[in-house]
Amino acid sequence: MSTPPRHEQPQDAPRRPVTLTKLAEMRALGEPIVMVTAYDHPSAKAVEAAGVDIVLVGDSAANNVLGYTDTVPVTVDELLMLTAAVRRGLRTPLLVGDLPFGSYEASDEQAIQTAHRFVKEAGCDAVKLEGSPERARAIVRAGVPVMGHVGLTPQTATALGGYRAQGRTAQRALDVTRDALDLQDAGCFSIVFEAIPAAVADAIMERMEVPVIGIGAGASTDGQVLVFHDLLGIYDGHSPRFAKRFASVKEEMVAGVRAYAEEVRAGTFPAAEHTYSIDPDELERYRATLVPPAGIAWGPGEEM
Numbered sequence: 488m489s490t491p492p493r494h495e496q497p498q499d500a501p502r503r504p505v506t507l508t509k510l511a512e513m514r515a516l517g518e519p520i521v522m523v524t525a526y527d528h529p530s531a532k533a534v535e536a537a538g539v540d541i542v543l544v545g546d547s548a549a550n551n552v553l554g555y556t557d558t559v560p561v562t563v564d565e566l567l568m569l570t571a572a573v574r575r576g577l578r579t580p581l582l583v584g585d586l587p588f589g590s591y592e593a594s595d596e597q598a599i600q601t602a603h604r605f606v607k608e609a610g611c612d613a614v615k616l617e618g619s620p621e622r623a624r625a626i627v628r629a630g631v632p633v634m635g636h637v638g639l640t641p642q643t644a645t646a647l648g649g650y651r652a653q654g655r656t657a658q659r660a661l662d663v664t665r666d667a668l669d670l671q672d673a674g675c676f677s678i679v680f681e682a683i684p685a686a687v688a689d690a691i692m693e694r695m696e697v698p699v700i701g702i703g704a705g706a707s708t709d710g711q712v713l714v715f716h717d718l719l720g721i722y723d724g725h726s727p728r729f730a731k732r733f734a735s736v737k738e739e740m741v742a743g744v745r746a747y748a749e750e751v752r753a754g755t756f757p758a759a760e761h762t763y764s765i766d767p768d769e770l771e772r773y774r775a776t777l778v779p780p781a782g783i784a785w786g787p788g789e790e791m
């Protein structure tokens with residue numbers, strides 16, 4: 488029988504909480520960083536069990552769980568409630584809360600106040616915002632780590648010409664590069680690149696010193712992020728090309744509920760094993776106390 492080397496960690500050693508330092512080390516070592524969104528307690532428990540590094544309670548909760556058509560209407564209070572539920576389901580990954588549209592752009596004071604709510608009320612380790620290097624700088628100075636977001640920024644998609652890839656001309660690629668460098672200079676600990684050509688991401692990566700998480704930005708970023716409902720196929724409508732589906736959970740959900748409905752309608756559910764019993768003497772005593780329906784006289788052992 489072989490003896491394992493003494494420095495090896497046991498397979499079931501608990502994972503340590505992911506810190507900003509750990510993320511920087513992963514980048515330095517070339518270890519891919521895995522980030523995913525979650526919006527409630529069960530999804531938090533699932534991504535915790537799957538061993539991801541960063542969990543984002545994205546403002547994409549707007550479309551994925553709240554039924555809005557885009558991310559613009561979702562409020563701070565709506566996201567705080569979802570984020571607090573995710574916090575209660577997580578032990579290990581870094582938890583990032585997404586500042587919704589209209590909650591940080593007006594002033595540094597507004598940005599700091601909103602960021603502090605995500606930390607104090609929902610237990611976030613960090614917050615994310617789209618663009619806005621000045622606000623990012625103010626929040627970092629107020630003691631909250633900030634993740635930036637460049638490229639396709641859905642909160643301002645209308646101004647960007649819709650939900651489409653960004654940085655596809657030399658000028659627009661330069662704009663995205665500048666946005667990323669400005670957020671890095673502002674002190675962001677990490678930046679999301681969304682929907683930009685892989686070649687543009689490659690060029691920006693040469694200038695980045697913080698972990699970059701890509702979504703539709705090719706393979707050269709330090710990590711990847713996908714939306715929970717996209718990757719699991721809970722959302723099964725039209726998705727952007729980068730939203731690879733790794734499971735078909737919606738189909739499973741519909742099949743499960745349909746099977747339940749069929750059994751209820753066929754009278755095969757609930758069966759005896761889903762039903763509670765009562766001691767026959769107790770049942771007898773109980774029935775003796777009941778006034779029988781008009782015209783019916785109950786005797787021992789009779790059906791009610």
Ligand code: KIV
Nearest residue numbers: 524545546547679712
């Ligand atoms: O809200 C969100 O889900 C996001 C990710 C796509 C990065 O911002």
